[in-house]
Amino acid sequence: MEKRIVFHVDFDYFYAQCEEIRNSKIKGMCVVVCIFSDRGGDSGAVATANYNARNFGVKSGIPIMLAKNKLKEQDSIFLPADFDYYSEVSSKAMEIIEKYADVFEYVGRDEAYLDVTKKTDGNFINAEHLAQQLKNDIRNNLKLTCSIGITPNKLLSKIASDYKKPDGLTTVKSEQINEFLSPLKIREIPRIGKKTEDIFAQMNVNTINELKKINIFDLNKMFGRKTGGYIFNSSRGIDDEMVKPRAPTIQFSKITTLKKNSKELIFLRENIEELCIQLNKIAIENNKMYRSIGIQFVNEDLTTKTKSKMIKNPGNNVIELKKIVNQLLEEALVEQEMLVRRIGVRISEFSDVEGQSNITNYF
Ligand code: DCP
Ligand code: CA
Ligand code: CA
Numbered sequence: 001m002e003k004r005i006v007f008h009v010d011f012d013y014f015y016a017q018c019e020e021i022r023n024s025k026i027k028g029m030c031v032v033v034c035i036f037s038d039r040g041g042d043s044g045a046v047a048t049a050n051y052n053a054r055n056f057g058v059k060s061g062i063p064i065m066l067a068k069n070k071l072k073e074q075d076s077i078f079l080p081a082d083f084d085y086y087s088e089v090s091s092k093a094m095e096i097i098e099k100y101a102d103v104f105e106y107v108g109r110d111e112a113y114l115d116v117t118k119k120t121d122g123n124f125i126n127a128e129h130l131a132q133q134l135k136n137d138i139r140n141n142l143k144l145t146c147s148i149g150i151t152p153n154k155l156l157s158k159i160a161s162d163y164k165k166p167d168g169l170t171t172v173k174s175e176q177i178n179e180f181l182s183p184l185k186i187r188e189i190p191r192i193g194k195k196t197e198d199i200f201a202q203m204n205v206n207t208i209n210e211l212k213k214i215n216i217f218d219l220n221k222m223f224g225r226k227t228g229g230y231i232f233n234s235s236r237g238i239d240d241e242m243v244k245p246r247a248p249t250i251q252f253s254k255i256t257t258l259k260k261n262s263k264e265l266i267f268l269r270e271n272i273e274e275l276c277i278q279l280n281k282i283a284i285e286n287n288k289m290y291r292s293i294g295i296q297f298v299n300e301d302l303t304t305k306t307k308s309k310m311i312k313n314p315g316n317n318v319i320e321l322k323k324i325v326n327q328l329l330e331e332a333l334v335e336q337e338m339l340v341r342r343i344g345v346r347i348s349e350f351s352d353v354e355g356q357s358n359i360t361n362y363f
Contacts, residue, residue: 003174005127006243007114008149008157009097009134011090012166014110016050018089019079021143030056030076034064042068047081051166084253088286091250093138093146098247100134106248111161113154115243124150124173131169155239156180158190177237182209189234196223196231211235252286253296254279255344261300263336265329268343272329273322275345280318283347289314291349293321295328298342307332314351321347 011017015033020026030053036044042064049058049067056074058067064078090109098104101114120126131148138144147168149160156177160170172180186208187197199222205211212235220228233239254275262268272295283290294308307328311320325345 002117003122004115004117004152005120005122005124006151006154006157007101007116007127007131007134008154008161009112009114009146010148010161010165011093011110011144011146013048013050013054014090015048015081015086016053017144018082018086020050021089022085026077028052028075030058030071030074032058032064032067032071032076032078033081034067034078035081036064084282087250087252088282089142089144091248093142093144094248096137096141097134100130100137101243103243103245105243105246107246113157113243124171128169128171135167135169151177151237153237153239154241154243155190155234156237159184159188162188172237181235181237182207182212184208186211186235189231192231192234208235249348250350251292251346251348252279252282252288253344253346255296255298255342257342258340261339261341263333263339265333268329268333268340269326272325272343272345275343276321276325277318279345279347280316280321283316283350287353288350289316289353290347291351292347293324293328294346294348295325295332296344296346297332297336297340298344299338300341301338302341303338305332305336308346310349314349316353321345 016031019031019033031050032053033047033049034044035047044064046058046060046062046064046067048060053067053071053076056070058070068078086109094106094112097112097114100119101116102118103115105113107113116127116130120130127150131150135146135148138146145167147161147165149157149163149170149172151157151160151172152174156172160172160180161168163170185206186192186200189208200206200211205214211231216228216232219232222228223231256271256275258271291314292308292310294306297305299305309324309328311324
């Protein structure tokens with residue numbers, strides 16, 4: 001296979017950094033973004049935390065209660081996750097990033113792969129300059145920092161972007177692959193989780209260098225041919241997977257928990273029309289017109305129901321939005337037996353409003 005240069009871009013402590021962007025006053029504090037469960041109080045889990053908070057052992061997935069305990073002596077702030085806002089920041093950043101790629105592959109809200117082989121003439125010095133420009137571009141426009149791995153393939157770039165965080169830039173050329181991988185914990189290999197790590201730990205295999213000493217036949221015996229082959233290749237930095245063109249499917253949505261559970265048209269209409277106003281405002285602020293409109297119920301038993309509709313011409317007129325949403329609401333209420341607990345609206349299938357910049361005018 002021909003030599004390639006691939007970037008993996010990953011935004012640093014993403015949700016928590018988004019919160020710092022909209023309120024710079026919290027920047028020196030321990031910032032913890034929480035997903036509160038519906039049970040109220042402090043029940044729920046930490047989505048992510050900034051690096052100040054991580055110093056005290058706060059990380060993704062731990063109970064909010066535990067995080068509060070770890071930070072009780074610190075200057076800290078606990079915020080509820082605001083997914084719509086993080087999606088907005090993400091789509092602005094992705095719009096900037098994709099311009100740097102020959103091929104752009106969106107992976108999720110906070111990461112993407114870029115094939116930059118042509119743009120850089122396959123030269124790693126050019127690639128480092130390009131990556132630095134990319135970092136500057138999103139920092140200047142959005143105040144967002146990211147970490148980038150620059151290597152000959154997706155696997156290595158994913159590991160490299162995680163190597164020096166936050167605000168990192170790590171290059172691994174073909175001839176450096178061995179020395180880069182050898183000392184790393186096997187857990188650094190994507191898809192090797194705690195279970196696999198434990199299996200190897202029992203065999204006294206902890207680093208990638210040690211992993212490389214196990215031959216392919218034994219790996220196949222332990223994990224089957226597919227996973228065995230993956231582990232064998234990964235520990236040697238081998239990965240032929242191409243960067244595939246993939247754009248984010250962006251959408252904006254608003255959802256609210258109703259004051260009381262209900263399936264009464266008038267009450268639901270009042271609530272959903274308020275969401276239409278907020279959502280349409282976001283579309284206008286982002287210079288977006290939409291073609292797809294949808295509504296969602298979260299029922300009292302937490303099951304969901306959705307209805308959506310495509311309109312002929314892209315638009316962002318709030319009266320039109322309310323009209324369609326009301327139609328969808330009436331349709332959804334036919335045969336609705338359960339009471340509705342949360343109600344939401346979503347818009348997608350965007351096109352840009354011509355003639356205006358839609359990146360820099362938001363913050
Ligand atoms: N996330 C979550 N729950 C998890 C893990 C992650 O809700 N258990 C969310 C919050 C993160 C985002 O996904 O901000 C991206 O996840 P990352 O694993 O990339 O972690 P961060 O971006 O927060 O931190 P960093 O990349 O700096 O390590
Ligand atoms: Ca991240
Ligand atoms: Ca990530």
